[in-house]
Amino acid sequence: MLTRPDMIRPEGSRLLDVRDLHVEFRTRDGVARAVNGVSYSVGAGETLAVLGESGSGKSVTAQAVMGILDTPPGRITGGEIHFRGQDLLRLGEDARRRVRGAQLAMIFQDALSALNPVLSVGRQLGEMFTVHQGLTRRQARARAVELMDRVRIPAAKQRVGDYPHQFSGGMRQRIMIAMAIALEPALIIADEPTTALDVTVQAQVMELLAELQRESTMGLVLITHDLGVVAGVADHIAVMYAGRIVETAAVHDIYKAPAHPYTKALLDSIPRLDRKGRGLTAIRGLPPDPLRVPTGCAFRPRCPLAQDVCATEPPLHESGPARRSACHFWRETLDG
Numbered sequence: 001m002l003t004r005p006d007m008i009r010p011e012g013s014r015l016l017d018v019r020d021l022h023v024e025f026r027t028r029d030g031v032a033r034a035v036n037g038v039s040y041s042v043g044a045g046e047t048l049a050v051l052g053e054s055g056s057g058k059s060v061t062a063q064a065v066m067g068i069l070d071t072p073p074g075r076i077t078g079g080e081i082h083f084r085g086q087d088l089l090r091l092g093e094d095a096r097r098r099v100r101g102a103q104l105a106m107i108f109q110d111a112l113s114a115l116n117p118v119l120s121v122g123r124q125l126g127e128m129f130t131v132h133q134g135l136t137r138r139q140a141r142a143r144a145v146e147l148m149d150r151v152r153i154p155a156a157k158q159r160v161g162d163y164p165h166q167f168s169g170g171m172r173q174r175i176m177i178a179m180a181i182a183l184e185p186a187l188i189i190a191d192e193p194t195t196a197l198d199v200t201v202q203a204q205v206m207e208l209l210a211e212l213q214r215e216s217t218m219g220l221v222l223i224t225h226d227l228g229v230v231a232g233v234a235d236h237i238a239v240m241y242a243g244r245i246v247e248t249a250a251v252h253d254i255y256k257a258p259a260h261p262y263t264k265a266l267l268d269s270i271p272r273l274d275r276k277g278r279g280l281t282a283i284r285g286l287p288p289d290p291l292r293v294p295t296g297c298a299f300r301p302r303c304p305l306a307q308d309v310c311a312t313e314p315p316l317h318e319s320g321p322a323r324r325s326a327c328h329f330w331r332e333t334l335d336g
């Protein structure tokens with residue numbers, strides 16, 4: 001149902017290509033370089049997980065892609081965002097809004113504040129069709145019920161007139177997903193879509209997202225700070241630290257052998273079935289203050305491998321088309 005022939009891209013052509021993106025926030029205390037040269041790409045039918053501790057710039061990058069950055073205080077100071085071949089940063093506001101409405105969709109962490117509390121969910125879902133496709137209210141309501149069925153909300157027909165607060169957290173997140181897929185977008189960005197839910201419901205919602213994505217050629221950017229949810233869902237991972245991407249790799253490669261000490265530290269801090277018997281290690285120290293990011297490698301104050309050379313910008317080591325690591329000691333990390 002979600003497949004459209006024009007979504008199928010020739011091989012090598014990326015759906016979303018973020019290139020060297022820089023975003024700053026001007027605050028009273030100084031300039032926070034929230035995003036500092038981020039590049040990542042997603043192809044049709046692919047899932048990219050963007051991982052990193054709180055404050056690493058995951059959401060700000062997503063907001064820049066969606067065109068919903070808080071401006072001011074935020075400002076894009078460099079880079080390009082290519083979506084289906086056009087640089088979104090060069091589009092006018094009207095063209096941008098059209099892309100955002102129909103081709104790019106976002107799912108937020110907190111469904112309750114993202115949904116309108118005074119409109120029934122059927123009305124909100126239906127508006128996607130009345131506004132964007134000119135359907136009548138009655139037709140739109142029928143489509144709303146279909147969508148609710150599709151995201152497996154029980155008794156959709158009876159519940160289409162209910163309000164957001166009448167649904168559980170997990171069901172509300174399903175409604176958010178239904179809104180996002182309504183117009184069959186080419187790309188969905190899901191920003192910590194399951195963080196507010198309990199573990200069982202988290203797994204169900206992730207499974208639903210993964211399934212919808214598998215059935216279509218939709219691209220998915222999945223933002224999370226939970227490496228545990230990534231394994232079964234994503235194709236590639238981009239690991240962010242202090243506004244930069246420190247490692248990108250195929251999921252299976254990163255689990256096998258991380259090439260950046262920060263990724264390794266993240267992996268060591270989650271329980272894993274394949275590492276039974278080994279204790280968990282929390283990452284020591286705190287992420288840097290965004291107003292005072294250390295020069296060179298920003299992870300250096302917390303890194304067990306750090307040496308003097310780390311005060312200089314680490315080279316981006318490429319060991320394959322999809323594998324990059326920004327570490328002077330990537331080789332030692334891989335071997336360790």
Ligand SMILES: Nc1ncnc2c1ncn2[C@@H]1O[C@H](COP(=O)(O)OP(=O)(O)OP(=O)(O)O)[C@@H](O)[C@H]1O
Nearest residue numbers: 025034053054055056057058059060061070073290
């Ligand atoms: N409106 C704003 N004004 C000032 N600084 C901001 C604003 N929004 C974000 N920032 C700063 O940008 C940096 C990146 O924030 P971002 O929200 O992208 O982090 P994140 O990786 O999504 O973290 P989390 O996992 O907590 O959601 C942070 O240091 C944050 O303080």
Ligand SMILES: [Mg+2]
Nearest residue numbers: 058059060191
């Ligand atoms: Mg965030």
